[in-house]
Amino acid sequence: MSASAQIVVKDVSHDYRPPVGRVVRALEDVSLSIREREFIALLGPSGCGKSTLLYLIGGFLRIENGRICVDGRAVTAPGPDRGVVFQHFALFPWKTVKGNVLYGLERGKLPRAERETRAQAFIDLVGLTGFEDSYPSQLSGGMKQRTAIARTLAFDPQILLMDEPFGALDAQTRSLMQTELLDIWQKTRKTVIFVTHDVQEAVYLAERVAVMTARPGRIKTIVDTAFDKNDPQIYRARTFVDKVDEIWGLVREEAIKAQGTHAR
Amino acid sequence: MRRTGLRYLPLLLLAIAWELLARLELISSSALPPLSHVVVAWVDLMRSGELVSNGYASIYRAMTGLGLSVLVGSLLGIFMAWWRPLNAFLSPLVEIFYPMPKSALIPVTVIWLGFGDGSKILLIFLGCMLPVTIGAFNGARSSEQALVWSARSMGASRLRMLWDVVLPSALPELLNGIRTALALSFILLVSSELIVARSGFGYLIGFLGADGAYEPMFAVVLTVAFLGFAADRAFQAFMNWMLRWRT
Numbered sequence A: 001m002s003a004s005a006q007i008v009v010k011d012v013s014h015d016y017r018p019p020v021g022r023v024v025r026a027l028e029d030v031s032l033s034i035r036e037r038e039f040i041a042l043l044g045p046s047g048c049g050k051s052t053l054l055y056l057i058g059g060f061l062r063i064e065n066g067r068i069c070v071d072g073r074a075v076t077a078p079g080p081d082r083g084v085v086f087q088h089f090a091l092f093p094w095k096t097v098k099g100n101v102l103y104g105l106e107r108g109k110l111p112r113a114e115r116e117t118r119a120q121a122f123i124d125l126v127g128l129t130g131f132e133d134s135y136p137s138q139l140s141g142g143m144k145q146r147t148a149i150a151r152t153l154a155f156d157p158q159i160l161l162m163d164e165p166f167g168a169l170d171a172q173t174r175s176l177m178q179t180e181l182l183d184i185w186q187k188t189r190k191t192v193i194f195v196t197h198d199v200q201e202a203v204y205l206a207e208r209v210a211v212m213t214a215r216p217g218r219i220k221t222i223v224d225t226a227f228d229k230n231d232p233q234i235y236r237a238r239t240f241v242d243k244v245d246e247i248w249g250l251v252r253e254e255a256i257k258a259q260g261t262h263a264r
Numbered sequence B: 001m002r003r004t005g006l007r008y009l010p011l012l013l014l015a016i017a018w019e020l021l022a023r024l025e026l027i028s029s030s031a032l033p034p035l036s037h038v039v040v041a042w043v044d045l046m047r048s049g050e051l052v053s054n055g056y057a058s059i060y061r062a063m064t065g066l067g068l069s070v071l072v073g074s075l076l077g078i079f080m081a082w083w084r085p086l087n088a089f090l091s092p093l094v095e096i097f098y099p100m101p102k103s104a105l106i107p108v109t110v111i112w113l114g115f116g117d118g119s120k121i122l123l124i125f126l127g128c129m130l131p132v133t134i135g136a137f138n139g140a141r142s143s144e145q146a147l148v149w150s151a152r153s154m155g156a157s158r159l160r161m162l163w164d165v166v167l168p169s170a171l172p173e174l175l176n177g178i179r180t181a182l183a184l185s186f187i188l189l190v191s192s193e194l195i196v197a198r199s200g201f202g203y204l205i206g207f208l209g210a211d212g213a214y215e216p217m218f219a220v221v222l223t224v225a226f227l228g229f230a231a232d233r234a235f236q237a238f239m240n241w242m243l244r245w246r247t
């Protein structure tokens, strides 16, 4: 398995040390191998360390325990090979929708006119045509989220780290965006790590679903979920429904544990 | 237009009150000459070119000192926020110098740089730098981690990120600091020119006052007051435009 692995996470633990208050262990001994061009979903109760794991792979947090390698090299800093869609969007408030989407392209090699066309194409793709000149403060939550998705997709990173990227969208928009993402994934063969709370979404989009335990997060199990993504009726298939139920059970157990530790 | 007219109605009432008080000799005309006489004196000062040449000297000093303080202060504040050792080294100095009345430095700057433009520029620079530094520092420190991360993951170098993320994040507080500095620059300018100078608004006020020419003296005082107000207004408009992304 590790022979063809593109992203290797080995025995990674992470502690947060806030300036005041006590040390929080967010991750403990997480190991995970992800193949090139794989689509993997990350599930787990709130606060179990999903974002933390993504930040570590992204190169934003210092890896103090364990190792993370991407394409055979140890991760030490962020880089445009790993595009991130942040849970809270992280749009530049002083840039317009267009300005935000252009930002990632500005350090690329494309000539100016092509950058413009490309930015516009992704703004159209996420359905924000007509809002190019709006500032983030003038957008709804879902529109901000779609801007963030367009920004990351536009500069075409080979690896996508997506932190609940459809969390703020209504059911219809979410379904459209899922289709677009799958389409891009299939055409451009990206590796995707996709954090979500929606079990059905995870089973539908991903080839494997990693379920994490309550904090401190570990990998509880990894479930294979390769279903036919081009079948619009897949949601109704018996095997699909059973898989969703199975994973729901696993996540529920951990969510209850997380509740328990809070109560204490 | 009507609205703004109405807004400054109290000013008009004050002007009328001034004229009446002086005309009815409720206040002696040397303490407060009638406003109409002051206006006539102002026109004379403009015609003779005295107000313009002295005004030019003053504005040159204020703009140079302020410009330098904005440049150095912004850089200092941002680098202090970015690099801890610099902050540890400089923040005690900033804390000591910030509350110090900068007008106390007037004689010092004169000893260093003489009676000309240099001493005024240095004084304004020193006096205005700290509010700018503190604004830039607080603003830069408030820049959101996720935005820094986001820029870095899109290929921005550390230095680039300073320009792309830290500076715009610092802008609201930085501009407020500059606005304070702008007001301070007028205060320091006029007080230093009053004490030691051979040109400028402050010099003119002191010179006319010592001569007993109260009408032109009031004309200069009013000119400085108006310029200060106009500069602040213009800067506010500039700030609103720069920060148009905030709703």
Ligand SMILES: Nc1ncnc2c1ncn2[C@@H]1O[C@H](COP(=O)(O)OP(=O)(O)OP(=O)(O)O)[C@@H](O)[C@H]1O
Pocket (backbone or CB within 6 Å): A016, A017, A018, A024, A025, A026, A044, A045, A046, A047, A048, A049, A050, A051, A052, A053, A087, A215
């Ligand atoms: N900056 C921080 N300082 C201190 N503790 C933190 C910090 N960020 C996260 N934590 C802690 O680390 C744990 C994991 O956080 P993380 O954001 O990775 O969770 P998550 O799985 O993404 O949760 P959610 O599903 O709610 O987004 C949390 O329990 C939180 O208390």
Ligand SMILES: [Mg+2]
Pocket (backbone or CB within 6 Å): A050, A051, A052, A087, A163
């Ligand atoms: Mg999270």
